[in-house]
Amino acid sequence: MQIRSNLQVSNLKASVKRQFNNIPRLFSQNSGPHLLKTSIQKKLFLRLLLACLLISVALGSAVLFIELHRVGGIVNDRGGEITARFNDEVRQLLNMPMSVAKPELQHKLKVLAIAGKMNLGMGHIIYAGIFDLNGKAIAVEKDTNCSYLNEVDDVMVTFEHQIPNNANGLYEYQTIDGKPHIQLIYPLTNSKNEQVAVMEGLFAVSAEAGDDVITRITRTVFEAIGIVLLTTAALYPIILTLLGRLSGLARNLLAGNVETLQVLGSAVAKRDSDTHIHNFRVTIYSVTLAEAFGLSHNQIRPLIKGAFLHDVGKIGISDQILLKPGKLTYHEFEIMKGHVKHGIDIVKRSDWLKDAIDVVGYHHEKYEGDGYPYGLKGDTIPVTARIFAIADVFDALTSTRPYKAPMSFSDAIAIIEEGRGNHFDPALVDVFNGIAKSLYENVATCSDKALRDKLESITQQYFSKDMYMS
DSSP states (O other): OOOOOTHHHHTHHHHHHHHHHHOOOSSOTTHHHHHHHHHHHHHHHHHHHHHHHHHHHHHHHHHHHHHHHHHHHHHHHHHHHHHHHHHHHHTTGGGSOHHHHHHHHHHHHHHHHHTTTTOOSSEEEEEEEEEETTSOEEEEEEOTTOTTHHHHHHHHHHSOOOOOSSTTOEEEEEEETTEEEEEEEEEEEOTTOOEEEEEEEEEEEOHHHHHHHHHHHHHHHHHHHHHHHHHHHHHHHHHHHHHHHHHHHHHHHHHHHHHHHHHHHHHHHHHHHSOSHHHHHHHHHHHHHHHHHTOOHHHHHHHHHHHHHTTGGGGGSOHHHHTOSSOOOHHHHHHHHTHHHHHHHHHTTOTTTGGGHHHHHHTTOOTTSOOSSSOOOGGGSOHHHHHHHHHHHHHHHHSOBTTBOOOOHHHHHHHHHHTBTTTBOHHHHHHHHHHHHHHIIIIITOOHHHHHHHHHHHHHHHHGGGGSOO
16 A cells, blocks of 8 residues: 555645646647538538438439329320220120130221321330230230330230229339330220220330430429528528537537546546556556557547546545555455445446446456456456556556655566466557557656647547547
């Protein structure tokens, strides 16, 4: 146990107040809002672009459906009129057995086709057939000028011979040879008004009609995009004003969060070890080791919070034990261990701080499993806690404390090596050995101002993203 003066406790309040005045600013007066506004403007533009695309697709699909229904309705109505007249001409034939009427029906159907009555506007019929109610062909006429009759035959063979329940007939769309077609089917009745056959046709939509549909769709889509853009242009000045306010509020909120993080962690460190700079150094050590080990931004942000707050639970330890100038008894040490769970209780109450639990709750666990409070072993200890354990011990060994002089770099590294596999993760020790010398030279002897500058750079790098829209 370190020897500490009770004067530290009495000066804690003044220390916290000084910390608020000394906390480094995360962002310059202009860069934070500018970065936030630029980011949100970019995301806003992309989302407006996406909105235009979605609206265009939705309207395009709706207009396509309406136009196809319009064309299909016109063709179906016109085909129904022609079929009704044809039905009047062949009604007597339909009173006969189909085997007898077949030649005459074939002739009538051919005359109809030759007379050009199968041109319905917007295209023309390329296949017409009369079928009995069982789907058996009685008479068929085809447009011999059609270059893809084989494909037409394939479609008509597989066509389901539905029987319309009214004189309006049925129609549906098909794509044949890459072109739009409409399949038509109408009832045929005899003189007793009994439905005894059906007329089936395949209508090829003309290129002109197809172009007209595309023109209508294109015009509607561009009109919709124009409306969206005009609305956006009208609202954009208001959006920019709100962005300016939002960026300032977000900057102040994030700065306040990090300042609170630093103040709380530094106050506890100053009470416990007479130096808040310890938190600065272990944070820099931890982040550098985490980067060298390949941790992601999302893993390093909680590590930074945990490094500052690793001993925050010591607030719940009585001064009699925390500031005891001699060795703790077994019972006192068991109470001291409770600071870990106190720390978890503190940070889990804050949505912004609760991801620091991995470091706060497990930085006293040891790789071989004899740490506390849970006795975790190996990789079951969170990687951020394993990283912090090395940084914390290394800083404790190489820094000046009221009760000891700093240890040399070589002696400190030797102790870290001794802890390989029992206290520390061997893989992390290997990585730390590769960076420890330069890290020690650039951090251990730095002034308070230099450490604050380094820490400011780290917080900008890892927390500025929290300001931007997701």
